[in-house]
Amino acid sequence: xxxxxxxxxxxxxxxxxxxxxxxxxxxxxxxxxxxxxxxxxxxxxxxxxxxxxxxxxxxxxxxxxxxxxxxxxxxxxxxxxxxxxxxxxxxxxxxxxxxxxxxxxxxxxxxxxxxxxxxxxxxxxxxxxxxxxxxxxxxxxxxxxxxxxxxxxxxxxxxxxxxxxxxxxxxxxxxxxxxxxxxxxxxxxxxxxxxxxxxxxxxxxxxxxxxxxxxxxxxxxxxxxxxxxxxxxxxxxxxxxxxxxxx
Amino acid sequence: xxxxxxxxxxxxxxxxxxxxxxxxxxxxxxxxxxxxxxxxxxxxxxxxxxxxxxxxxxxxxxxxxxxxxxxxxxxxxxxxxxxxxxxxxxxxxxxxxxxxxxxxxxxxxxxxxxxxxxxxxxxxxxxxxxxxxxxxxxxxxxxxxxxxxxxxxxxxxxxxxxxxxxxxxxxxxxxxxxxxxxxxxxxxxxxxxxxxxxxxxxxxxxxxxxxxxxxxxxxxxxxxxxxxxxxxxxxxxxxxxxxxxxx
Numbered sequence: 001x002x003x004x005x006x007x008x009x010x011x012x013x014x015x016x017x018x019x020x021x022x023x024x025x026x027x028x029x030x031x032x033x034x035x036x037x038x039x040x041x042x043x044x045x046x047x048x049x050x051x052x053x054x055x056x057x058x059x060x061x062x063x064x065x066x067x068x069x070x071x072x073x074x075x076x077x078x079x080x081x082x083x084x085x086x087x088x089x090x091x092x093x094x095x096x097x098x099x100x101x102x103x104x105x106x107x108x109x110x111x112x113x114x115x116x117x118x119x120x121x122x123x124x125x126x127x128x129x130x131x132x133x134x135x136x137x138x139x140x141x142x143x144x145x146x147x148x149x150x151x152x153x154x155x156x157x158x159x160x161x162x163x164x165x166x167x168x169x170x171x172x173x174x175x176x177x178x179x180x181x182x183x184x185x186x187x188x189x190x191x192x193x194x195x196x197x198x199x200x201x202x203x204x205x206x207x208x209x210x211x212x213x214x215x216x217x218x219x220x221x222x223x224x225x226x227x228x229x230x231x232x233x234x235x236x237x238x239x240x241x242x243x244x245x246x247x
Numbered sequence: 248x249x250x251x252x253x254x255x256x257x258x259x260x261x262x263x264x265x266x267x268x269x270x271x272x273x274x275x276x277x278x279x280x281x282x283x284x285x286x287x288x289x290x291x292x293x294x295x296x297x298x299x300x301x302x303x304x305x306x307x308x309x310x311x312x313x314x315x316x317x318x319x320x321x322x323x324x325x326x327x328x329x330x331x332x333x334x335x336x337x338x339x340x341x342x343x344x345x346x347x348x349x350x351x352x353x354x355x356x357x358x359x360x361x362x363x364x365x366x367x368x369x370x371x372x373x374x375x376x377x378x379x380x381x382x383x384x385x386x387x388x389x390x391x392x393x394x395x396x397x398x399x400x401x402x403x404x405x406x407x408x409x410x411x412x413x414x415x416x417x418x419x420x421x422x423x424x425x426x427x428x429x430x431x432x433x434x435x436x437x438x439x440x441x442x443x444x445x446x447x448x449x450x451x452x453x454x455x456x457x458x459x460x461x462x463x464x465x466x467x468x469x470x471x472x473x474x475x476x477x478x479x480x481x482x483x484x485x486x487x488x489x490x491x492x493x494x
Contacts, residue, residue, distance in 0.1 A: 120438030191367030
C-alpha cells in the first residue's frame, strides 16, 4: 500500500453446476467470462468449482464457498427439467423451504400464453424462502440471490445478462491493475531475476506464463498490483531484466 | 445393470492451479480436454477446481480431492519460476520432503547444454519423496505421480503429452455411453415427459441442455448409460416423445 489509501479486497468464488461440463459434452464458456468480469469490477475471483447435478455435491460446495468468500456465483441447473436441481440444493444448503414464489410466478405467467404456464414451467418459479430475484432479460425465468450466493442460468447469454443485473448490487474492492511484459525466451532464463524482483516488490504479484508455439517457448510476464505507482516500478524492473538478458 | 456384467466405476477430479485462470488473463483449455479424455477412458470426472498459486489453497484442495476420488490430476505450477509452487504444495499435502530427484536431474542435465542447468532450472527437478516421474516428451521437465495424485504441466500441449504418458497406468471403469436427441423446442415443452422417462429408466442419466440461438431456444437431450441395451431403450423413448410433441 502506498499513497496513504487503504486497499480494500472483495473476494468471490464461481460454482459451475452441470454433468455436461464434467462429461466433456459442453465446453464451459462461463469461467473465463466471470473471471474477466470480476477483475474488471475489482473483485478477486479466488476459486472455481465444477460439480455434477448431484444434490449433496451442490450443497457441500455452496456451503464451503459461501463461508469462505464474500460472494458466490453459480451457473446452471435452474431450468424446468428433472435434472435442474440447483434451486432445491441451494435451499437445502441454507436450510430454508423452497416454495413457488409469487413474484416469479407473476413474471412467468405474463410471459407464457394462457394455459401454457405448465407444471414443468412452474419448477422455474420455485425460489428458496428469503431470496431476492435476479432479472433475466433473455428468457424471463429469474435467477435468485440468497445470502451472499447468486444463482444464475448456465446458458452463457442468459448468465451474462443476469451478471449485468447483479453487478450494481455488489460491493467492489480496489481494482487489480496489471502490466504484461513479453520475453522472447523460455521462462527458465529469466526465473532467477524474476524471483529477485518479486522479493523487491512485495505488494505486487508477478506471474510467469510460458507459451509453446511450434516447439519454441516464449514467456509472458504479468505484473499485478492495486496501486499504479507500485505496479509501474515493478514492471520497469521486469522490462529492464528482459532487455539485459536478451542483449 | 443388465447382461449379468457388473459395472465398475472409477472416479477422478481435476485441479487447475494458477492465478492466470482466475484473473481471466488465460482462458482455460485443459478442463474440456481432461473431461473428454476421462470419458473416453471410462473414468468419471466428478469435480473440477481452480485455485490460485497459494500454497495453503493448493494443499487443501489436493487433500480434499485425493481422499474423495480414485484419481486426482493437476495442471499448472511446475515450471522454474518463483510462482511455480505446485511441487512444494503437493509435498506438503502428503507431508513428505521435497528434494532434488536424481532421475529428474539426469533428464534435465542431458537436455540442457553444459553449464546451462541453472539453479532456476533445478527447481523443476524437485520432486516429492516417493513420487514416480511422468514423462514430458515436449519440454523434458517431468511431472510426477504421488499416491493417486498426478501432477502435470499447465501448458496444454505439455499437459496433453503427460496425460498420454499417464493413461496406460490408470485403471478404468465401464465406459459411459451416450446418445443425443435434438428437439426443436424449448426444454420446458418436453420437461414432464423427460422426467417420466428418467423415472422409467433408472440406470440412465438423462440430461436436458437448452441452447439459445438468435433468441430461439432448442434443446439437446443427452441420454447416458454404461449398458448399450439400457441406453438404446431410453433413447428410443426420448425420440418418440420428441416426435409426438413436435407433431
